[in-house]
Amino acid sequence: MTLSDSERERYSRHLLLPEIGAAGQEKLKRARVLVVGAGGLGSPASLYLAAAGIGTLGIVDHDRVDLSNLQRQLLFATADVGESKARIAQARLRALNPDITVIAHELELRGGNALEVLRPYDLVLDGSDRLATRYLVNDACVLLGKPLVSAAIHRFEGQAMSYVPGRGPCYRCLFPESAEGLVPNCAEAGVLGVLPGVLGALQATEAIKLVLGLGEALIGRLLTYDALAMQWREFRFARREDCAVCGTQPTILGLTDATGESGQAPDRAARLKPQQLRRLLESPGQAGEAVAIVDVREPREFSVGHLPGAVNIPLASLSERLVEIPPHSSVVFVCRSGNRSQAARELAARAGRTELADLEGGLLAWAAMVDPAMTVAPFK
Amino acid sequence: MITVRVPSPLRSYTAGAAQVSASGRTVAELLGDLERNHPGMRFRMIDEQERIRPHIRIFINQREVHALNEDLRSSDEVHLICALSGG
Numbered sequence: 001m002t003l004s005d006s007e008r009e010r011y012s013r014h015l016l017l018p019e020i021g022a023a024g025q026e027k028l029k030r031a032r033v034l035v036v037g038a039g040g041l042g043s044p045a046s047l048y049l050a051a052a053g054i055g056t057l058g059i060v061d062h063d064r065v066d067l068s069n070l071q072r073q074l075l076f077a078t079a080d081v082g083e084s085k086a087r088i089a090q091a092r093l094r095a096l097n098p099d100i101t102v103i104a105h106e107l108e109l110r111g112g113n114a115l116e117v118l119r120p121y122d123l124v125l126d127g128s129d130r131l132a133t134r135y136l137v138n139d140a141c142v143l144l145g146k147p148l149v150s151a152a153i154h155r156f157e158g159q160a161m162s163y164v165p166g167r168g169p170c171y172r173c174l175f176p177e178s179a180e181g182l183v184p185n186c187a188e189a190g191v192l193g194v195l196p197g198v199l200g201a202l203q204a205t206e207a208i209k210l211v212l213g214l215g216e217a218l219i220g221r222l223l224t225y226d227a228l229a230m231q232w233r234e235f236r237f238a239r240r241e242d243c244a245v246c247g248t249q250p251t252i253l254g255l256t257d258a259t260g261e262s263g264q265a266p267d268r269a270a271r272l273k274p275q276q277l278r279r280l281l282e283s284p285g286q287a288g289e290a291v292a293i294v295d296v297r298e299p300r301e302f303s304v305g306h307l308p309g310a311v312n313i314p315l316a317s318l319s320e321r322l323v324e325i326p327p328h329s330s331v332v333f334v335c336r337s338g339n340r341s342q343a344a345r346e347l348a349a350r351a352g353r354t355e356l357a358d359l360e361g362g363l364l365a366w367a368a369m370v371d372p373a374m375t376v377a378p379f380k
Numbered sequence: 381m382i383t384v385r386v387p388s389p390l391r392s393y394t395a396g397a398a399q400v401s402a403s404g405r406t407v408a409e410l411l412g413d414l415e416r417n418h419p420g421m422r423f424r425m426i427d428e429q430e431r432i433r434p435h436i437r438i439f440i441n442q443r444e445v446h447a448l449n450e451d452l453r454s455s456d457e458v459h460l461i462c463a464l465s466g467g
Binding site for chain 2: 039040128129131151153154155156157158159175176177178222228234236237238339
């Protein structure tokens with residue numbers, strides 16, 4: 001893939017850098033980079049990537065341009081209000097650099113389509129505005145083995161990190177679970193317009209470095225930026241052995257539409273108190289709806305004492321044995337103290353199961369509040 | 381006193397302050413002191429099972445805190461980091 005004369009002129013300042021040169025510029029031309037979200041971060045990131053000559057640039061956004069976007073989203077002009085962001089971005093980036101291919105993905109990224117959308121690309125930039133999408137993009141990148149450059153902003157503050165398969169931790173190693181609702185987005189909390197410019201340009205820098213294999217990437221390093229204090233800080237973090245997606249025994253093995261929300265905080269209503277579980281077992285509902293009690297403790301603990309009718313599927317083997325639970329029944333997971341059952345419920349939800357609950361406080365709480373005759377085996 | 385850096389999503393508890401002082405020989409004691417002076421703040425970071433919430437990370441200087449009983453020195457700077465969602 002050689003460069004034309006006009007490309008040599010366009011990229012002349014890159015070609016002057018010995019670290020890039022013609023060979024590096026050709027690498028950039030061969031690269032396929034996907035930008036998730038044509039917003040505050042996606043605007044500067046995609047403009048710089050297009051200008052830098054990334055040969056194939058994909059833009060994912062299902063939204064339309066709003067007047068309130070223009071304070072920071074430099075891809076769009078006032079005349080674009082009401083138009084598709086992905087389409088306008090495509091036209092703007094093509095106008096900037098007609099030598100590259102720009103693909104508009106006018107869709108909402110979901111569990112059901114994320115792998116398909118990401119698969120053709122070499123590298124992904126996350127500039128989305130929802131935590132659930134951040135987890136989805138991270139999980140898809142881990143599953144597909146794609147590098148990810150992630151950034152996020154809030155008011156006057158930003159943070160960024162990179163994930164490179166096999167070389168360090170992923171986003172979920174840093175923040176294992178989402179807290180949608182606890183973390184306000186820009187629309188709720190406001191944001192300094194220029195802030196995503198700083199972080200989005202940083203993402204483009206990381207992407208170009210990763211494509212070229214240059215310098216030190218933000219692997220295992222969370223970079224934070226405080227625009228008011230004008231301070232950058234760096235925090236080191238390690239890969240988690242128990243990470244749900246990149247750990248040694250991952251529980252996220254695929255993505256479905258149900259897992260599009262995999263980052264959602266656990267629903268409190270899905271945790272049953274011992275008295276609620278007792279009532280449920282005494283009157284299992286209309287039309288004989290089945291309630292399956294799944295005890296996720298080890299067989300040794302189960303054999304000491306368990307709820308009547310409970311089946312034993314230890315947490316460690318739950319992902320392979322989910323099929324053993326009848327598909328149309330409500331499921332209540334139980335364990336000793338409520339930690340393993342909560343993990344089991346979240347694992348089943350990610351696998352697409354619905355009608356899930358677990359026993360808050362576990363069988364210890366059950367023994368204390370409902371059935372003092374219940375013997376609960378110690379954990380070890 | 382230990383300097384505590386507060387991320388913007390938690391500044392509603394510190395009257396907007398990006399930095400507060402708190403005392404404690406361990407992370408747990410520091411969080412207790414923060415809670416006394418900024419009621420409600422601790423529960424945003426620590427759950428009912430005394431675990432650091434999964435969207436919050438605590439760093440002593442640049443080192444990640446894994447357990448609340450980790451020791452603190454008065455020269456330490458504690459950084460509270462919150463997952464941000466904006467794009």
